[in-house]
């Protein structure tokens with residue numbers, strides 16, 4: 030009897046030993062599929078698998094296929110939480126949170142105008158000064174004249190003016206100019222549910238285009254959308270890395286090409302990928318073309334045409350730097366000739382006293398400002414809200 034028990038125990042031990050050796054052998058075989066520099070611990074393999082699943086680039090897919098079984102065992106055994114994704118701040122009321130960033134515009138426009146309007150006598154010299162304040166805030170000639178005219182009429186009717194009355198009056202007239210009726214929704218969802226909405230982001234170098242694309246992905250994700258990013262700015266190598274980092278932080282797949290690849294093909298591939306993954310929006314960063322280089326501008330037109338082979342482009346956002354004033358307007362005109370711009374993202378409003386540019390650029394292009402950049406923080410891009418903007422500009 031004792032002999033039988035010893036025999037059984039020995040048998041079990043032997044079977045365990047054989048099983049352990051087989052598993053080890055399979056893990057080693059999986060390792061063989063990797064170059065020596067990449068033969069890593071199970072922990073590292075798990076990371077690699079995660080990256081592969083996210084990027085789905087060709088090399089990584091091979092790794093997934095060849096080493097699949099053994100890696101899957103490791104993953105199951107060593108399941109750890111992935112690097113935590115960030116939860117972007119909901120987009121509603123962002124402008125209210127960021128209103129203090131408009132302090133420079135507020136001092137120049139709001140405070141400047143209110144102190145002038147509060148003078149005992151509103152003579153011609155005062156009206157000229159008011160006009161000057163408005164022009165230096167980049168409001169533009171047309172809107173400045175309209176506003177001065179309206180203020181002249183209304184202050185005359187008002188007679189004696191209390192500071193509160195003046196503030197309200199100024200807010201009302203500025204709001205009319207900003208035009209609260211315009212549709213400022215970024216078209217990021219196809220109403221018919223047919224394929225992803227396609228959003229192209231255009232603008233010249235350095236205006237904050239790539240940053241704005243990344244921040245916009247966060248806005249959309251915060252609002253419950255799913256996004257694929259397209260790094261069609263193949264002109265500047267770092268732009269794709271920059272965009273991919275933005276995507277990784279919120280779990281959005283980024284489609285990118287080799288450095289110098291045809292931007293149109295990257296954009297096309299991004300839309301294809303977005304369709305395949307069934308996401309709501311394909312958000313494409315285009316190259317920061319110098320508006321003076323006609324050939325490069327034509328390329329933007331080509332990106333749009335190529336993307337349109339898979340369906341319409343829903344939104345073309347032009348990113349403009351608020352600190353560049355008239356130069357920004359010149360850029361805008363050139364872009365408008367190449368593509369139909371459907372919305373404006375105005376960046377760096379936190380760094381300027383020229384808040385009037387919001388009104389000027391809308392007038393110039395006949396297209397609404399949909400987003401404003403108010404800082405370098407990841408969630409410092411706000412959907413544009415006319416009332417909150419005017420409130421911040423005039424102060425309370």
Ligand SMILES: Nc1nc2c(ncn2[C@@H]2O[C@H](COP(=O)(O)OP(=O)(O)OP(=O)(O)O)[C@@H](O)[C@H]2O)c(=O)[nH]1
Pocket residue numbers: 232233234235236237238239240241262265268316317376377378379380401402403404405409
């Ligand atoms: N203060 C402030 N800085 C901003 C804002 N938006 C972007 N920036 C900064 O502007 C700089 C340029 O941004 P990028 O996104 O690299 O510019 P880009 O237009 O993509 O440049 P290219 O890729 O070269 O075309 C970065 O330092 C951003 O952080 C903003 O709203 N406020």
